[in-house]
Amino acid sequence: MNSGITNVYVTTSDCSTLVVEAITPFRYTINKTLRNAYEINLGCKLIMAPDTIRIFDGLVNTVTVIEKKDKSFILVNLEYPSSYRVKLEQGVLQKLTIFFDWSFITNILNNKVIIIDPGHGGRDLGYRGYINLLEKNVVIDIANYLKQRLNFYGAHAIMTREKDITMNLTDRIETALLLEADIFIGLHTNWDSDKYVNGAKGTYKGEKGQLLCDNIIEELGKKLRLQNLGIREDANLCVIKENHYVNKIPHVNIEVCTISNPVEEGWLRSPVFKERVAVAIMNGIVRYIVWHARL
Numbered sequence: 001m002n003s004g005i006t007n008v009y010v011t012t013s014d015c016s017t018l019v020v021e022a023i024t025p026f027r028y029t030i031n032k033t034l035r036n037a038y039e040i041n042l043g044c045k046l047i048m049a050p051d052t053i054r055i056f057d058g059l060v061n062t063v064t065v066i067e068k069k070d071k072s073f074i075l076v077n078l079e080y081p082s083s084y085r086v087k088l089e090q091g092v093l094q095k096l097t098i099f100f101d102w103s104f105i106t107n108i109l110n111n112k113v114i115i116i117d118p119g120h121g122g123r124d125l126g127y128r129g130y131i132n133l134l135e136k137n138v139v140i141d142i143a144n145y146l147k148q149r150l151n152f153y154g155a156h157a158i159m160t161r162e163k164d165i166t167m168n169l170t171d172r173i174e175t176a177l178l179l180e181a182d183i184f185i186g187l188h189t190n191w192d193s194d195k196y197v198n199g200a201k202g203t204y205k206g207e208k209g210q211l212l213c214d215n216i217i218e219e220l221g222k223k224l225r226l227q228n229l230g231i232r233e234d235a236n237l238c239v240i241k242e243n244h245y246v247n248k249i250p251h252v253n254i255e256v257c258t259i260s261n262p263v264e265e266g267w268l269r270s271p272v273f274k275e276r277v278a279v280a281i282m283n284g285i286v287r288y289i290v291w292h293a294r295l
Helices: 103-109 135-152 169-179 206-224 244-248 262-268 271-294
Strands: 005-012 015-022 028-034 037-042 051-054 060-068 071-078 084-089 094-101 113-118 156-159 183-190 200-205 228-233 251-258
Touching: 005 051, 005 060, 015 037, 015 060, 015 071, 028 084, 103 271, 113 135, 113 169, 135 156, 135 183, 135 251, 135 271, 156 169, 169 183, 183 206, 183 271, 200 206, 206 228, 206 251, 206 271, 251 262, 251 271, 262 271
Parallel strands: 113 156, 113 183, 183 251, 200 228
Antiparallel strands: 005 015, 015 094, 028 037, 037 071, 051 060, 060 071, 084 094, 200 251
């Protein structure tokens, strides 16, 4: 019977957990190769195929599994600095588990007030997909996933609507005013008369909004391989123009997918896909906060 590494995967909860499984005992060493990269040297062969696994969970970007001279190597590329702890379980199946800490990200999000605005609602259906999926329902699902995830990692995320109700734009913006928000994110879907058009795009106001919008659209491409349809400035994005505070809030509208494309409409029917959209949006928010702090 062959012996060696059979499986490598990553799960995410309060940390990013890298799991290595083998059907034979093995030794390992972990070396930090770059500021945010680790190399795990495993003293046995691969049974699984060499692979580069795209994770992009907010901390772990990619995990590359290779074999050289009868030894296996795992290269872990991280987005941010992280410490780790290790657990080794022996038995019929030997399992090495490495827990990468998320404290850098929770410190970034700590006490940030983030308004999530699911577009449309009630009588305002928004766009309708090729197979009758409604924009108003898609975006509130994504908003719920995003709110839960942001709050789990230390932010204060508030939705402008949590039910299928009609709201005017002024009421949505006033939520940000009352709570002195740090960020305002509107969620929508793209629509095009050409059903073959696909991808995500966004609008923003001001330099901060541009940075936030660009980061979110980029992360949607990394996590979900969505085509980048671009971003543009919308001078009318803030509806309370006379209020100085509101105009200082980074304000973006993200069209997360193209609902008029039958393939992407199918994706938007999947709870797993919508949750992954929320992960990508949070990744973009964190990158924005980190980059803005450096400016």
